[in-house]
Amino acid sequence: MSDKLNETRRYLEQHHGGDGAKAAAKTVSTHERNHDTDFWAFWHAHTPSSGALNIADLGCGPALFLKQLASKHPDYSLTGIEIAPYMLAHIDECPSNLDIRIADLNSPGENVFAQHSLDACLANMLIHELFQPVMLFRALRNWLKPGGILILTDMVRQPLDTFLRHKFPQVDFATAPLNAPDMNDSFRDYFEHNRYSAEDIANLLKLCGFEIVAQETLRESRATRIAARNP
Ligand SMILES: C[S@@+](CC[C@H](N)C(=O)[O-])C[C@H]1O[C@@H](n2cnc3c(N)ncnc32)[C@H](O)[C@@H]1O
Known part of the structure; x- marks a missing residue:
């Protein structure tokens, strides 16, 4: 494994709370919420609906989305990209039309996918975990077919006090006893999950040459x- 890949893995393990197995289990338990009826409606409204499609899930975690697609569409070619060993460990048996590849999406080489090979891509809750998304967006322009679609969902910036109230619902910050390590972790967590506004992500995509077809607030x-x- 390269030093860069290991550096990303170390960062992610800390970002995921220092307990990879727990983080992977949480990704499994939140799968339904992240891929609910509204998600599937958005997916079907904006991605191609016919043909033997070539589809990738970037930061696929335990690959549950791809396994769902595989069982509905045995004619699709599906690829998951993942880097965290504890997420990879949760992907046991893969259907024959699903391939899992290990790559660092912070600096994906041009040849993770062949040029103009993908019909559609999903990046669900990935972008805030990257050091920057520009190199991925540029690579995607090369991997997606002309007219190909990226569906991206991610957390966006919220006010710091709203975040703290959500994280510590019972705590009166003026009077309750607080401890510094918890506060340190909370502030690191805040900045890692609140990197971008919704406009930032759309504008970065446009900067890299994408056209925004639809955007909704969740x-x-x-x-x-x-x-x-x-385009
Ligand atoms: C919040 S999880 C979401 C997983 C899955 N997309 C889902 O919605 O259930 C983000 C995933 O992206 C992966 N990831 C983060 N940074 C990555 C990178 N640089 N390269 C590849 N995968 C990455 C993480 O390991 C994790 O599995």
């Missing part, structure tokens, strides 16, 4: 969902 403005087209 979870009381704490998340955004975007469909972006490779």
